[in-house]
Amino acid sequence: MIFRQLFDADSSTFTYLIADPSTGKAALIDPVLEKVERDLQFVHELGLSLSHVLETHIHADHVTAAGVLRQRTGCTVVVGELGAESADRHVRHGDELRVGQLLIHVLATPGHTDDSLSYLVDDRVFTGDALLVRGTGRTDFQNGDPSQLYDSITRVLFALPDDTRVYPAHDYQGRTMSTIGEERQHNPRVAGKDRGAFIELMNGLELGLPKRIDVAVPANRSLGMVVPSGG
Amino acid sequence: MIFRQLFDADSSTFTYLIADPSTGKAALIDPVLEKVERDLQFVHELGLSLSHVLETHIHADHVTAAGVLRQRTGCTVVVGELGAESADRHVRHGDELRVGQLLIHVLATPGHTDDSLSYLVDDRVFTGDALLVRGTGRTDFQNGDPSQLYDSITRVLFALPDDTRVYPAHDYQGRTMSTIGEERQHNPRVAGKDRGAFIELMNGLELGLPKRIDVAVPANRSLGMVVPSGG
Numbered sequence: 001m002i003f004r005q006l007f008d009a010d011s012s013t014f015t016y017l018i019a020d021p022s023t024g025k026a027a028l029i030d031p032v033l034e035k036v037e038r039d040l041q042f043v044h045e046l047g048l049s050l051s052h053v054l055e056t057h058i059h060a061d062h063v064t065a066a067g068v069l070r071q072r073t074g075c076t077v078v079v080g081e082l083g084a085e086s087a088d089r090h091v092r093h094g095d096e097l098r099v100g101q102l103l104i105h106v107l108a109t110p111g112h113t114d115d116s117l118s119y120l121v122d123d124r125v126f127t128g129d130a131l132l133v134r135g136t137g138r139t140d141f142q143n144g145d146p147s148q149l150y151d152s153i154t155r156v157l158f159a160l161p162d163d164t165r166v167y168p169a170h171d172y173q174g175r176t177m178s179t180i181g182e183e184r185q186h187n188p189r190v191a192g193k194d195r196g197a198f199i200e201l202m203n204g205l206e207l208g209l210p211k212r213i214d215v216a217v218p219a220n221r222s223l224g225m226v227v228p229s230g231g
Numbered sequence: 232m233i234f235r236q237l238f239d240a241d242s243s244t245f246t247y248l249i250a251d252p253s254t255g256k257a258a259l260i261d262p263v264l265e266k267v268e269r270d271l272q273f274v275h276e277l278g279l280s281l282s283h284v285l286e287t288h289i290h291a292d293h294v295t296a297a298g299v300l301r302q303r304t305g306c307t308v309v310v311g312e313l314g315a316e317s318a319d320r321h322v323r324h325g326d327e328l329r330v331g332q333l334l335i336h337v338l339a340t341p342g343h344t345d346d347s348l349s350y351l352v353d354d355r356v357f358t359g360d361a362l363l364v365r366g367t368g369r370t371d372f373q374n375g376d377p378s379q380l381y382d383s384i385t386r387v388l389f390a391l392p393d394d395t396r397v398y399p400a401h402d403y404q405g406r407t408m409s410t411i412g413e414e415r416q417h418n419p420r421v422a423g424k425d426r427g428a429f430i431e432l433m434n435g436l437e438l439g440l441p442k443r444i445d446v447a448v449p450a451n452r453s454l455g456m457v458v459p460s461g462g
Binding site: 042186 | 246266273408417
């Protein structure tokens with residue numbers, strides 16, 4: 001499997017390029033609008049063709065490149081059942097996707113938002129904002145729900161083998177990956193915490209809203225094709 | 232091999248943690264002073280002990296954590312022959328290092344600076360500022376020499392197998408790695424360029440000096456233990 005981790009420093013967002021070397025088919029997970037040229041350059045120089053964009057959820061902190069990439073390449077845009085209506089495919093827990101010979105398992109991991117998915121490919125899981133390195137996504141907007149997130153992390157993601165590599169949608173401290181075993185043991189939000197303690201912690205975070213939420217959420221409902229002014 | 236890529240967003244510097252799972256011995260390549268706690272937390276939580284810090288060169292854009300890490304852990308600090316005098320080991324082209332069972336080959340890759348090294352571990356090469364993703368280090372200070380850098384890249388690094396994974400000391404566009412084959416084919420500074428064209432390109436870059444060069448270079452000559460005021 002061809003694999004590249006890419007980073008948008010403005011929003012601290014990770015985008016992932018995964019591809020099947022035997023067919024050259026590629027997918028981008030959570031691409032960022034401002035990074036379209038960089039990402040397409042990689043696809044081109046690696047001799048790949050973009051067949052899919054996979055969104056983990058409707059993002060509040062950056063505008064997706066999904067719509068532009070579909071326009072430029074004809075790729076299929078995949079989102080959750082509650083994701084952008086104009087996507088090509090709406091998937092749910094247990095669904096499978098093929099990118100060339102790569103088999104991608106869809107896991108529903110709501111709680112950060114109600115439409116949040118994770119994607120499992122071999123021993124890598126792309127967790128969006130459900131599970132971060134030593135952290136989790138917040139749960140205070142877009143129908144977030146700490147009780148649901150607790151289940152998504154402890155029952156769905158922590159059910160994966162310990163050596164599964166965790167690739168999140170963000171990191172703010174320069175960490176790039178983790179493993180399920182590590183997070184089970186060391187994630188300060190969930191390790192050794194029961195549901196009640198997690199909910200209390202999440203409800204007490206008192207975070208400011210993401211700077212671009214008023215632009216990003218509506219823009220992402222159209223896959224980034226209509227960006228409100230200010231964005 | 233345990234492997235982690237870490238990033239310092241302030242200086243766009245990559246630090247690498249490599250470790251031998253059988254002995255738990257770990258090395259940090261190009262650690263950054265401000266990230267000591269993050270890096271030691273990883274070493275600790277992964278159940279490792281830090282045996283080495285490896286510097287690719289005397290950096291001009293950030294202050295190394297090597298001295299502090301030696302003080303905190305007793306690790307061995309490895310630099311090139313022209314690197315910081317107070318290091319524990321000064322290595323040159325062809326030398327080998329052991330971190331537990333990991334075998335590390337030292338490659339002299341001068342040109343960005345006169346003391347620049349790369350470290351080859353299995354199919355990964357840590358290239359410092361010699362070879363970057365679709366770029367190279369600059370050659371206009373610290374005894375940089377474009378002709379030397381041309382040889383380091385085309386004769387030393389490009390002599391490695393095409394599928395060798397390239398991990399640079401920096402990236403400014405959110406790219407995290409490359410391969411030797413990719414860089415041989417697509418690096419705009421060297422692909423299809425002869426020595427004369429490369430030297431002309433490098434001598435014509437007209438870059439401003441790194442913001443912190445007056446602080447970083449003298450600080451790094453003491454492995455970060457004496458940081459001039461302003462740093």
